[in-house]
Amino acid sequence: MAGQILSGLNSAQRDAVTSDADVVQVLAPPGSGKTKTLTARVAYLLAHRQLKPWNIIVCTFTVKAATEMKERIRKFVGDECAKQLKLGTFHSIALRYLKQYGVHIGLAKDFGVADTADSKAIVKRIIRQNDLSIDAGQARGRISTQKAKGIDSEQFARTCKSTEQQEFSQIYQDYQAMLDASELLDYDDLLLKCCTLLRTQRQCVANIEALLIDEFQDTNNIQYQLMSLFAQHRNVITIVGDPDQSIYGFRSAEIKNLSRMRESWPDTLTINLEENYRSSGAILLAAQHIIEQDEARPPKKLQATHAFGLRPILRKLPHAQAEAEWLVSEVKRLQTLTGNLLQPSDFAVLLRSAALSRVMEAALGQAGVPYRMVGGSRFYDRVEIKLLLDYLRVINTPTNSEALARIINVPARRVGETTVKALVEEARQHRTPLWIYIKAIAQGNRRSSTRIHETAMLGLRKFVGIILGGRAKAEANPSQPVAVVDVLNLVIKKLNFEKYLTEHYKEDHESRWSNVEELLAQATEASDPARLQSLLELSTLPAIDGVEQAELSTKDDALSVFLANIALTTTSLEKAEADGEKVSQLTISTIHAAKGLEWPVVFIPACYDGSIPHSRAEDNDEERRLLYVGMTRAQAVLYLSSPARNSQREEAVQSTFLNQPGVISFFEEHGPSISFAATKGLATTLGRDCPTQSELETCKKILDRDEDNYWPLNGEAPFTELAKADGIGFGMQNMQPATVFISTNTTMQQAANFPGAGLASAPGFTSLKTRFEEAREELSLAQVDKRAKSAKVIEGDKSKGRKRQIEGQGSIATFFGKPTLVKQSSSVGSLGSMDPTDDLVSEPLSKRLRPPLQDVANRGSERIRTGQGRRNLLQHKVRNAPLLQRPSTRVEDSGAPCSAYMFLSSSPTRQEEDLTAAEPSYEVVRDDREDAAQVRSATTFHTTTMQKIAPQRKTLGMRRSLQGWSARGDKN
């Protein structure tokens, strides 16, 4: 057994795992086998100290970490045993104790959990009511900070002096009063109340034999207290952590808890892990260099175990859009040139803030690279889901006035803002929960002091009826567990919810409805008694003499438990993968959410001042650590990049962390050349089989650019890009590139079936932006030629060489000479008419052309955050998309030489089967003169795309070669 547990551990890890010390600190830098050590320690404690799993608590910080930890422990000790451990986030473990024993400290039995939105709403209302000028978000943050320190509203009120503090104190007190009245605990309360519980009812944790904590550097004061309390009987504690990876200071994490712990338990054994098993030497060296800029930090050893490998890349790009395009091209280049040594799932894009993902998603969606977005908004935050959950919450706890106020007029019942406001205010004055008050009014037992319209009264009655109906359902059969689904179904029926969605969200009601279906599925699952049991793991919390457990049966608390857990659950990652498609997907994530994870190739875009370090960050050292955390996620290839202008077109300066003298020597200026040797190196670092040299040669032929040499290294725009900045003012800077298909009537060469074709977008697809750039280029050439001064002139110029060239290239010249982009009626985004020959300057294109970002971005991709209904959702979306409509405007034939017209449609084209294909959302319609403007069905189009496109690809190559770029298209 010991052999099994210890196999594959180095000596430091072994020491940590087998130590006889009761209190062990393992300081584990990135990639040093932190989780491995912790899981092995759990297994060791079980096997060698004969501890019982239900007497062990394992705490993590994020849901994801908990999931992963559980998975790894399961592999070690088996399913049965792993299940019995008390393993979860601090918050979820606290919730379990509170649900079980909370009544002993005066908590309501079915208290709810206030999520961020609830807290925010409460604070906002208090501020409005008291006519204060404090920012709601800030006030909420301050409340949270105080709570994290363990200071409650009364304590704070006693100590505060200045009027400003008193003002805040008032908000804090009102806020707390509001939570109490609504029987809600916010996130911080979960921890605070649990501390109170364990302090007053010590027996609750009398059984706890060992406590293990992951990512200890992220604990805040209250979590530290909680740790002490969990372990108060035996004081057996193992923690792992790394001060360099402390990135939750904003949540009041205190690095000094590490030293505090050594003071509290003087016998603490500290073990340093120093070998990194994750990253190549070059990456590690660069990361070390960055983190060492922090001079206050104690020097630390970190030994690479891998070869030096490829140096990381620090790339400059002209703007955010270009950065995204470049990133995508590098993904494709690496994937193709390494002969599929790398899958999309081997790539990660790590961002300082989730909002930065938009540009990335657009570019990836564009290129048909499947991706998933981790973090960002959660499934349960979607409006339609929140709405239903609010109904459930009110049915479960009608005193929850917050939720009540939100749903009272949704769907609209003619109970308007003014009426609601009045009711809320009156209820407040009467010191009555809103629910009691409106129920009395609706039932005619009370008169409102303000007049309520007849219609409003009707609506109110209807609403009260629904809630009462729901409650009746929930209590229908006292001997049976509440079927959460039944209640949910009732609400959906009473609200006529499907119809409501259809009417209210014309565009995407399908997807919203499928989210509802997803929620129903989850409710069904939660209604299963066995499942419910495991949700709380009731069986593992011991009945203890002297502490009477709350009569927590599965009977009447199913709903309450379901709701409380939802508040603590981000969308379940494991589930998404379990039911999942085996489509390999690139990961987009915030750096925070990426902690603890690793990928062969990591991109960290937007490395500019204001993003990282973030403009609103208070602690630059923490921002630096954040960059360090991001960098150390990479195993073999690491790209950092910064645009000269951010997505708002503001000037952006490369991050100070990267601007320091000396930093540059750790980086390359552009993506690596992928030689056979380089590929072999990657394969070794990743422990994978390397493709043969001849395979790689074949792959190389596929790309028309096998080096990262399109964008100039100095961060300026390439010639084609510069053209647009010369005063013509295309205004495309903000434009998301749209894929445009150019069809010609030439036949094709091979294209589609090279390895990796699935990932690489169909060759020849080029961005609309590029199209325009090339159009611009054409224009400037024409000007130099003195052949033409404007589009019109070119159009009229049918002379010789020029003409031939035009014919050879077909669409561009045609496009330019006789641009015929015709507006389609749109179901997704608005798409303005776009005719480059008419007034180019009058209105920025970004205004006129807005591609259906969402749709393009989602194609072939899923976002984890959309929950498990995604697949259906996509299918719905595509299947029910309106068919491409005929252009409302006929193409006018000016008589210019042309071989193709382009049509843009912002509607997703209908396609029945192939969801993964990167099919166009824009379509070109060929014009064979006889049959102009014939709209081809998308399905047909799709199958012919490849053939139609290939020659165009060659054309592109030629065009580029004009400027001296290598162009594979020319060589064949």
Next chain:
DNA sequence: GCGCCCCGCTTTTTT
């Protein structure tokens, strides 16, 4: 007075 719709503005990180 009330409700609905459109537009423009802003967006750190997590439980």
Next chain:
DNA sequence: AGCGGGGCGC
């Protein structure tokens, strides 16, 4: 993608 404000219609 949400929120507040303004405009408009009932």
